[in-house]
Amino acid sequence: MSDFLQAYLTVAVFGGTAGLLIAGVLGLGRLIRPSRPNPDKLTTYESGVDPVGSGFSQSQVRYYIFALLFVLFDVEAVFIFPWAVGLETYSYFGLVEMGIFVFILVLGLVYAWRKGVLRWV
C-alpha cells in the first residue's frame, strides 16, 4: 500500500467501527423494545390534526439558489487550498493571481447581491 493511503487506513477502520457500533446499538434496540404499531401511531405529526396532503411537498426556491451560490464557493476552495499551501513558492505571482481570482469571485457575489438574490423576503 502506498504511503499516501496508509494514513487513511486508521480512518477507514475507525469509520467502519463507528458504523458497526451504531448498527449494534440499533440492533440491540430492535431485540428489546416493544412493537405494537397501529394506524394512528404511524401517521406523521401535524400539530395534532390529521395530516393534509403529502409530506413530500415543494419548498421555496430560495433554498436552491443558496445551494447554487454555495457550489461557487466550494469549487473556489479547490483552487484556494493548494494555493495557500504553496504560497511560498508562488510569492508575488501567487498574491496577484489570487487577488484577480478573488476579485472575479466577489464580482459574482456582488452581482447576486445587487440582483436581490441574497434578500430573504
Place this chain on the structure above:
Amino acid sequence: MFAADPLFSTGIDFGVVLIALAKSIIGFLFVLIGVIFMIWFERKLIADFQNRIGPNRAGPWGMLQTLADGIKLIFKEDLRPDGSDSLVFRLAPYLSVVPAFLTFTIVPIGGIFTGAHQGTVHLFGHDTFLQVADPPIGVLFLLAMSSIGIYGAMLAGWASGSKYPLLGSVRASASMISYEAALGLSVVSVVLMSGSLTTHDIVAAQASGGSILDWNIVVTAFVPFVVFCIAATAELNRPPFDFAEAEQELVGGFHTEYSSMRFGMFYLAEFMNTITMSAIIVTLFLGGPSGPIGPGPDQVWPFFWFLLKLLVFLAAFVWVRGTVPRYRYDQLMDLGWKRLIPISLMWLLFIAGIRIGRDQNWSPVLVPLAAIGLGALTVGLLAGSMRTAAIRREQSDEDDLGEVSA
C-alpha cells in the same frame, strides 16, 4: 514541511496494528465519555442560567442522567411513519453519526511539540502521533465530514414524508452550506500561516516557539478566529442559530418523526459534533495541546492543556446558548453571505500579503497601511454599489405599484 505519522514508516507489523487499534479505542472512549459528560454539563449549566436545579437524581450530582436517558430511549418503541421512505429513513442516522465520529480522528489530543519530540510519543518500540490518524489533507477532512453530516440532516427530514421535518431539513441544509463557505475561507488563513494542511503540522507551527504569540489566533489577527467560531456555531445548529429544530416553529425540526434509539443517534451526533468542533477550534487557533510542562510525568501535561482549552470552548457554547436569543432566518443568511464571507475573503488576501511581506522583507508599517487603504476602498465601493442597487429597486417597486393602481 509535510511530516507523516512515523508509525507507518517502518512498514506494518503486529505492533503497528496494535497501536492503531489502541488509538481507535481511545478515540471512541474519549468521544463517547465526552458526550456523556457534555450532555450532563450542558443541562446542569443551562439549569444554573435559568435558576433551576437541573438533573440531580441519577448518580452523584445527576452525572449518570445521560446513561439513564440512553437506557430509556433504547427501550422505547421505534415508529416509522407510513409515508416515509424506508431506506433513506434508516440510512440518515448513520450519515449523521459516522462523520461525527470521523472528524475526531484528525484532532491531536496530546504530545509535546517543543524540542526534539515533534509531537511524538514512544509506545511499544514505535514513535507515533497522539491523534487517531493524520491524513495528508488534514483540515479539508473536517470540511468534507461536515458536508456529509449535512446529508444526514437533509435526508432525515426529507425521508420522513412529513411537513415540519422537511422545513427543518431545507432550513438546516441551506444555513449549514452557507456557513460552510465562511468556515472554509477562515481556515485558509490558518493554512497560509502554517504552510500545511495537516493538523499535526498546524499545531507544530504554533507550538514550536513555546510562546502564546505563535498561536494562530494571534498570528492571523483574531478575525479568522471570530469568523470560524460564528460559522462553527451555525454549522453545529446550536443556538443562536438552531434553525434545524427551532422548537417554537418546527416542533423538533428534521428529526421530528424519529423515535427511540434512532432519535438518540441524532442527539449523539449533535453533541459529538459540539465536542469535535471545539477541539478543532483549539487545534487550529489555540495551539492544540501546547502549554508549559510542569512537574511529574511530562506527557500528561499536553493532554491536560488540551482538555482545559476544550472545556473553555464547551462552556462558551453553553454560555452562548443560555444568553443569546435566536436569530431570524433572514438575519442568519445576511450574516453569512453579506458579512462573514466578504470579510474572510478580504482577510485571506490581507494575510497572504503579510506572509509574502514577511518572506520578502517588506516594510512592516507600509504593507498593513496599504492593505487597510485598499480594504477601505473595496468596502466603500461595495457599500456604494449596494446602496444604488437598493435605491433603484425601491424605485422600480414603486413604478410597479403605480402601474397596478393605474
